[in-house]
Amino acid sequence: MTGTHPAKPRNDGRPPLTIYLASPRGFCAGVDRAIQIVELALQKYGAPVYVRHAIVHNRYVVDSLKAKGAVFVEELDEIPETDAPIVFSAHGVPKSVPAAARNRRMFVLDATCPLVSKVHIEAERLFERGQEILLIGHAGHPEVVGTTGQLPQGAVHLIETIDDANSFSPKDPTKLAVITQTTLSVDDTRDILAILQDRFPDIVIPRKDDICYATTNRQDAVKRIAPQCERMIVVGSPNSSNSLRLVEVAERAGCPRAMLMELSSEIDWSEFEGIRSLGVTAGASAPEVLVDSMIDAFAERFDVTVETVTTAQENISFKLPRQLREVSAA
Incomplete structure (x- = not known):
């Protein structure tokens, strides 16, 4: 599904540029x-x-x-x-x-x-059942530190890459279970899971993928627009796992060059000379105001037409802590 975005085209000698705006994007x-x-x-x-x-x-x-x-x-x-x-x-x-x-x-x-808490609860449940636990994720990421820290030291083995999946040696291959960080590349995780399942047929995998709906939806939207984009901008921070994954997904899906930027002031205009199509998306922790600012910066230099490409509708919301509910209602 596509839609238009209120950016006025101007025929004053500026080169034409179609911006494909991925939806869903931004805040989850x-x-x-x-x-x-x-x-x-x-x-x-x-x-x-x-x-x-x-x-x-x-x-x-x-x-x-x-x-x-x-x-x-x-x-x-x-x-x-x-x-x-x-x-x-x-x-x-x-x-x-x-x-x-x-x-x-x-x-x-x-x-x-709450989706991270769900992984925490699952980790404890599996551990109590006597399973040796593998966590697919990135070392040092706060979510991985938090999930690992639900269990005694050494109870969780981190699997970061396909090589890790191939070389891991369990205590008992019939008592293995896997959980994942919620902000990973869907495709990378699928590849790692396939290796683990092939090596250890009895491994317990999550009933439903631990990768959150928002991460999956943002990656799917990028896959849809990437083949028609000469460049892709992912609005997000360099320490945002899900934003970094969007850059990788864009390039794998056919965009020649994708880049991560926090602010429109970071744009290196030499990267965009002569292009006629640009993809724009945002990681799950990037506010829409930064996306608008990015589009406005291009509209200053190009005759911009914005097409919104929608691959999913999101209407999920999570309850606030009890102490804050009455403030929210007011």
Whole structure:
């Protein structure tokens, strides 16, 4: 399905450019909920509201919340004794973090994405059944740190690549289970799962893919537009896993060059000389205002026509923490 975007074409000698705008793009329900939690906490309790780790991986969002009174820290020990709310980021945290918060009698609002929490619950369930657990994901990513931290040290084995899948040696090949980070490449994960299933026929795989609906939908939309785009811009931050995956997906799907940018001020115009088609999408933690700014920058230099290409409709929303529901309703 395609639609048009309000960008006025101007016939003043500027070269024509068709921008294919991927839909769905940008904020997912988990990101939307996490940002709301910080904003509503500021509204109800006043500043400061402490946030452990970037609430979502987007500098613009983080800076906007800082301007409203949010204070970002990496660890709880950076927070002084306080009655102020402490928010855990959308990526989830190891069990040791809420335990430390309880010890300090901190007032916690958990903004962990419910789809990440679902993976945490699954990991515990599998572990209790005596399964050895493989986690397909990226080392050091906060979500992977949080998921691994649900279980005792050494209980989870990280599988990052096809090579890892080929070389992994289990204690008992009949007692294996796999879970995944929610923001991975759907295709890469499918390839790794296929190898693991081939090597270990008894392996337990998720009943439903752990990769979240929003990651899958954004990748599908990019696959649809990539073949007709000479360039693709993914609006997102360099530390955003799902945004980085969109760049890879675009190039694999036939776009000659895809690039990740946070702001329109980062555009290197030499990359776009002579092009007639451009794809634009945004990672799940990038706000729409940054997409609009990117399109406006091209409209200054090109005679732009914008076509929105829609591959799915999203209407998912997640409940807010009980303490904030009445503020939201008001």
